[in-house]
Amino acid sequence: MTTSTATAVAHPNIAFIKYWGNRDAALRIPENGSISMNLAELETRTRVTFDTSFPMDIFDLNGTRQKGSSYERVLKHLNLLRGIRGISTHAHIFSENNFPTGAGIASSASGFAALTLATIAAMGLELTEIDLSRLARRGSGSACRSIPAGFVEWQKGINDRDSFAFSIAAPEHWNLIDCIAVIEEGPKATGSSEGHQGAATSPYQATRVADSLRRLDICRQAIKARDFAALAEVVELDSSMMHAVMMTSKPPLFYWEPDSIRVIKAVQSWRKLGLPVAATLDAGPNVHILCEAGSEKQVEHKLLNIEGIHQVILCHPGDKAALD
Numbered sequence: 001m002t003t004s005t006a007t008a009v010a011h012p013n014i015a016f017i018k019y020w021g022n023r024d025a026a027l028r029i030p031e032n033g034s035i036s037m038n039l040a041e042l043e044t045r046t047r048v049t050f051d052t053s054f055p056m057d058i059f060d061l062n063g064t065r066q067k068g069s070s071y072e073r074v075l076k077h078l079n080l081l082r083g084i085r086g087i088s089t090h091a092h093i094f095s096e097n098n099f100p101t102g103a104g105i106a107s108s109a110s111g112f113a114a115l116t117l118a119t120i121a122a123m124g125l126e127l128t129e130i131d132l133s134r135l136a137r138r139g140s141g142s143a144c145r146s147i148p149a150g151f152v153e154w155q156k157g158i159n160d161r162d163s164f165a166f167s168i169a170a171p172e173h174w175n176l177i178d179c180i181a182v183i184e185e186g187p188k189a190t191g192s193s194e195g196h197q198g199a200a201t202s203p204y205q206a207t208r209v210a211d212s213l214r215r216l217d218i219c220r221q222a223i224k225a226r227d228f229a230a231l232a233e234v235v236e237l238d239s240s241m242m243h244a245v246m247m248t249s250k251p252p253l254f255y256w257e258p259d260s261i262r263v264i265k266a267v268q269s270w271r272k273l274g275l276p277v278a279a280t281l282d283a284g285p286n287v288h289i290l291c292e293a294g295s296e297k298q299v300e301h302k303l304l305n306i307e308g309i310h311q312v313i314l315c316h317p318g319d320k321a322a323l324d
Contacts, residue, residue, distance in 0.1 A: 005049040006121035010113035010146045010321035011038040012106035018242040021199030028141040032212035033156045036145045038318030044110035046095040048118040054090035077139035081119045100185040112139030113146035113321045133164040149320035171317035174226045175293035180313040183259045183285045192283045198249035208241045232278030239280040257285040259308030
C-alpha cells in the first residue's frame with residue numbers, strides 16, 4: 001500500500017470588481033478582469049490523501065459525505081490535477097469551512113484553491129503561484145484569486161496560459177475591514193456557475209464588460225493610494241452593475257433579499273452622516289460592508305440593530321493559500 005497526503009488552507013475573497021460571465025466556460029476564462037481581497041478570518045482547510053488501497057474517490061465536506069453535483073464537480077477537478085502527474089490513484093478529500101458554505105461568501109473560491117494546493121503537494125509536485133492560480137481557476141473562477149496574498153487582481157487573459165491572478169498589494173498594505181452582514185446562512189438556490197451561463201442574455205452585460213477596464217484602473221489605483229472614498233464609489237457601482245445584469249438575464253436571477261436592500265440603504269445613510277463605509281454583494285444575499293480599521297466595531301453595532309441580520313463577521317486582509 002502506498003499513501004501520500006497533504007493539507008492546505010485557503011481564504012475566500014470579496015470581489016471589489018466582480019467576475020461575472022465567461023468567454024470560455026470550459027476553461028473559465030472570464031469576460032473581464034477582477035480585483036478582490038482575501039478574508040483572513042475565514043478559511044477552508046482541505047486534506048487530500050492518496051492511497052492505492054482506496055476503491056473509489058471520497059469527498060467529505062464539513063463532516064458530511066458528498067454525492068451528486070458537489071461530488072462530481074470536485075471529482076472533475078481532481079481528475080484534471082491527477083492528469084498532470086499521470087496517476088489514477090483514488091483519493092480521500094476531507095474539507096472543512098469555518099464559515100457558511102454555498103451562501104455567497106466565496107466558499108468555492110477557498111475550497112478549490114485549497115483543493116488544488118493540497119492535491120499538487122500530495123502528488124509530490126511543486127508549482128509556481130501562477131500555475132497554481134491557473135489550475136484553481138479551472139475548478140472555480142474566483143478560486144484563482146484565493147491563491148495569491150492580500151489584494152489580488154485576476155487578469156482575464158485570452159487562454160489557459162495567461163488567465164491567472166496575482167497580488168497587487170500585501171495584506172498589511174491597507175487595514176481594510178470587511179464586515180459581513182449574514183442574512184442567509186444556507187446554500188443559495190442558484191449557484192454561481194449556473195448564473196454565469198446566463199450573463200450573456202442580459203442586454204447590460206456588454207456595457208458592463210466594456211466599462212470594466214476603467215473600473216479596474218480606478219480600483220487598482222484606489223488600493224495603491226489607500227483612497228477609501230474612491231474605492232467605495234467604484235465598488236458600489238460595480239456591485240450594482242453585476243446585479244443589474246443578473247436581474248435582467250433570462251431567466252432573471254435575484255440574489256438580493258429584502259434584508260439585503262435594507263442594509264444597502266442603511267450603509268448609504270451612514271455615509272451621509274460621515275461614516276466612511278461601502279456596501280457590495282457577491283452572488284448571494286449577504287452584504288459585505290467595507291470600512292477602514294477603527295470603524296469596524298461601530299459598523300458591527302449598527303448592523304446588529306438591523307432586523308434580519310443573523311450575525312456579523314469581521315475580516316481583515318488575508319494571506320495566500322498555504323500548506324498546513
